Amino acid sequence: MTNSMNGKLKGVIVALLSVILGLVMGAVIMLVSGHDPIAGYSAMIQGSFGDLSYFGETLRQSTPLILTALAFAVASTAGFFNIGIEGQSLLGWLGAVWCALAFPDLPKFILLPACLIVGALFGAFWAGIAGMLKAFFNTSEVIITIMLNYIALYLSNFVIRDIITDGKDATPIIPDAASLRSPGLEQLTDYSRLHYGIIIAVLMCVIVWILMQKTTTGYELRAVGMNPFASQYAGMSTKRNIILAMVISGALAGLGGTMEGLGTFKNIFTQNSLPGLGFNGMAVSLLGGGNPFGIIAAGVLFGALKTGGLLMPTEAGVPEELVDIVIALIIFFVGASYLITYLLDKLPAKKNALKEGGE
Amino acid sequence: MNLVSTLSTVFSSALLFAAPLIFTALGGTFSERSGIVNVGLEGIMTIGAFSAIAFNLTFADTFQSATPWIAMLFAGIVGIVFALFHAVATVNLRANHIVSGTVLNLMAPALAIFLTKMMFDGKGQTAIINFNFAKVDIPFLSSIPVVGEILFKRTSLLAYIAIIVAIISWVVLYKTKFGLRLRSVGEHPLAADTLGINVYKMRYAGVLLSGFLGAIGGAVMAQSITLNFAHSTISGQGFMALAAMIFGKWNPLGAMGAAIFFGFAQSLSVIGNYIPFIQDVPSIYLKVAPYALTIIVLVGFIGKSEAPAADGETYIKAK
Numbered sequence: 001m002t003n004s005m006n007g008k009l010k011g012v013i014v015a016l017l018s019v020i021l022g023l024v025m026g027a028v029i030m031l032v033s034g035h036d037p038i039a040g041y042s043a044m045i046q047g048s049f050g051d052l053s054y055f056g057e058t059l060r061q062s063t064p065l066i067l068t069a070l071a072f073a074v075a076s077t078a079g080f081f082n083i084g085i086e087g088q089s090l091l092g093w094l095g096a097v098w099c100a101l102a103f104p105d106l107p108k109f110i111l112l113p114a115c116l117i118v119g120a121l122f123g124a125f126w127a128g129i130a131g132m133l134k135a136f137f138n139t140s141e142v143i144i145t146i147m148l149n150y151i152a153l154y155l156s157n158f159v160i161r162d163i164i165t166d167g168k169d170a171t172p173i174i175p176d177a178a179s180l181r182s183p184g185l186e187q188l189t190d191y192s193r194l195h196y197g198i199i200i201a202v203l204m205c206v207i208v209w210i211l212m213q214k215t216t217t218g219y220e221l222r223a224v225g226m227n228p229f230a231s232q233y234a235g236m237s238t239k240r241n242i243i244l245a246m247v248i249s250g251a252l253a254g255l256g257g258t259m260e261g262l263g264t265f266k267n268i269f270t271q272n273s274l275p276g277l278g279f280n281g282m283a284v285s286l287l288g289g290g291n292p293f294g295i296i297a298a299g300v301l302f303g304a305l306k307t308g309g310l311l312m313p314t315e316a317g318v319p320e321e322l323v324d325i326v327i328a329l330i331i332f333f334v335g336a337s338y339l340i341t342y343l344l345d346k347l348p349a350k351k352n353a354l355k356e357g358g359e
Numbered sequence: 360m361n362l363v364s365t366l367s368t369v370f371s372s373a374l375l376f377a378a379p380l381i382f383t384a385l386g387g388t389f390s391e392r393s394g395i396v397n398v399g400l401e402g403i404m405t406i407g408a409f410s411a412i413a414f415n416l417t418f419a420d421t422f423q424s425a426t427p428w429i430a431m432l433f434a435g436i437v438g439i440v441f442a443l444f445h446a447v448a449t450v451n452l453r454a455n456h457i458v459s460g461t462v463l464n465l466m467a468p469a470l471a472i473f474l475t476k477m478m479f480d481g482k483g484q485t486a487i488i489n490f491n492f493a494k495v496d497i498p499f500l501s502s503i504p505v506v507g508e509i510l511f512k513r514t515s516l517l518a519y520i521a522i523i524v525a526i527i528s529w530v531v532l533y534k535t536k537f538g539l540r541l542r543s544v545g546e547h548p549l550a551a552d553t554l555g556i557n558v559y560k561m562r563y564a565g566v567l568l569s570g571f572l573g574a575i576g577g578a579v580m581a582q583s584i585t586l587n588f589a590h591s592t593i594s595g596q597g598f599m600a601l602a603a604m605i606f607g608k609w610n611p612l613g614a615m616g617a618a619i620f621f622g623f624a625q626s627l628s629v630i631g632n633y634i635p636f637i638q639d640v641p642s643i644y645l646k647v648a649p650y651a652l653t654i655i656v657l658v659g660f661i662g663k664s665e666a667p668a669a670d671g672e673t674y675i676k677a678k
Contacts (some may be wrong), residue, residue: 324469
């Protein structure tokens with residue numbers, strides 16, 4: 001092995017090692033807190049891949065995460081740190097359900113696409129605000145999107161309580177014509193709640209990959225992300241690209257929330273705190289290295305952790321929060337990848353040094 | 360209600376809600392002045408709230424009425440340990456500050472609920488504490504006519520302590536050698552390094568102070584408002600404190616002022632129903648106000664130059 005590893009391979013190795021380290025640390029936490037880590041992880045594997053129905057739930061869980069992770073990836077390719085996905089996806093969820101409830105009599109082939117589009121538009125609009133402010137006033141998108149997250153939370157609760165319903169904490173169930181429910185997929189996975197969303201998510205991965213890698217628009221977005229000054233000098237509009245990146249990102253985030261609204265829950269309810277789609281999506285994107293296919297793999301992994309975690313309390317007596325601790329640890333190691341790359345670089349060097357010493 | 364008692368209610372509940380925000384915003388100020396962005400304040404507050412409640416419930420018999428105070432300091436120490444994650448990741452391991460801060464936010468509620476379940480028979484929330492930070496009359500000051508009645512009777516002692524801490528923080532940052540060094544590594548770490556200032560050490564100091572103060576903020580929140588620990592004990596206050604810090608232009612006194620204002624806005628959505636004029640304002644406006652105002656201020660009044668120049672930049676020391 002040479003000292004300078006191929007960058008992509010290195011990324012994959014860092015991701016895999018981060019997952020392993022995160023799981024090992026999780027095992028240590030289980031041991032220290034008096035649980036059996038083998039029983040804990042067996043329950044997790046059983047609960048995520050153990051049978052077809054669990055596997056279906058794993059895929060269902062990963063559906064919104066794949067979309068919110070794509071959202072994060074598109075923005076960060078263009079040099080934008082979108083931590084507003086949380087709010088954008090919540091509004092997307094709201095928009096889709098609202099649309100479905102507003103036009104209950106439309107036929108499915110109109111209503112379902114309309115709801116998906118409205119969900120994406122709600123997210124795009126919310127992200128667009130941050131994009132505009134960044135482009136025209138150069139305000140930090142990180143702070144703006146954090147603030148917008150909370151405004152979205154209260155706004156969504158307000159709309160549910162005071163506009164859609166009359167003081168209730170949840171909306172009625174959406175009409176069947178707007179549902180992503182798929183009897184075929186349910187049957188295939190032994191009656192899990194898996195819905196058409198997974199197909200949309202994978203399709204969006206392919207579309208985003210083509211957009212970013214094979215089109216002029218994607219090239220410009222990447223160029224602006226790498227060097228805004230050089231791109232500006234080369235005649236690209238930095239402002240236009242910043243806004244475009246945020247709008248695409250927000251649309252994907254909105255679509256992620258829509259999956260919960262039209263697929264999993266089929267309504268929307270008030271929340272005390274942000275639902276976590278955005279931050280988990282960000283975690284998936286970081287683990288997947290921002291690559292659409294890496295994101296699918298990471299999304300399924302996180303879906304498996306989350307779904308499998310639900311079986312841990314009953315089967316092994318481990319609180320399901322362990323899963324979120326493990327996820328946080330994995331992202332810690334991905335974020336601090338300098339640690340892993342440093343050790344990887346040191347390792348072969350040390351071996352060589354030993355060899356030389358021996359000769 | 361007459362005017363004096365109305366004003367008294369307004370001030371005391373604004374201060375009650377402001378106290379946790381002031382402590383946490385001050386923590387954020389120290390961290391960002393040293394050049395480390397800390398979006399993990401929310402997580403630090405969560406850990407602080409959990410530690411304080413766990414300590415309070417466990418040692419209530421031993422320390423009696425001193426329990427909340429000792430629990431608060433204990434939470435501060437736990438906060439330092441928790442913030443160490445952020446310091447190691449951002450200072451030594453070159454992690455993106457936002458990513459590392461988000462790790463704190465993902466980790467804290469999971470860890471806190473996990474430990475709550477371990478310590479309190481598998482339940483996801485704790486019992487209510489017996490000893491809390493009750494509202495008090497502040498000696499001497501509360502006997503001033505009218506003003507004392509409005510500002511110092513049945514009020515939050517912690518808020519006044521927080522205000523004093525804010526003044527001390529301002530003195531530390533602007534009038535001491537330590538403060539000058541801390542600010543210099545946040546503005547221009549290379550120059551500071553050239554002058555012999557240990558950039559890494561100062562940045563550790565900034566982040567660990569934010570852990571201490573942020574966790575105290577969480578402890579105050581839990582022991583004076585929610586009175587137990589559950590999943591929603593800390594929901595957005597850390598981010599609101601971050602907003603207060605920005606609103607206050609990274610200055611301890613500004614952060615304090617903004618935190619009091621945000622506390623006021625938060626309290627209005629709770630006590631607004633009892634106050635004429637305010638009761639007609641839909642609560643959605645009051646809830647959204649702190650966040651919307653921060654955006655408006657960021658766009659309208661604060662130029663880019665207000666944040667410490669090297670805020671968010673990892674400093675890599677040349678060999």
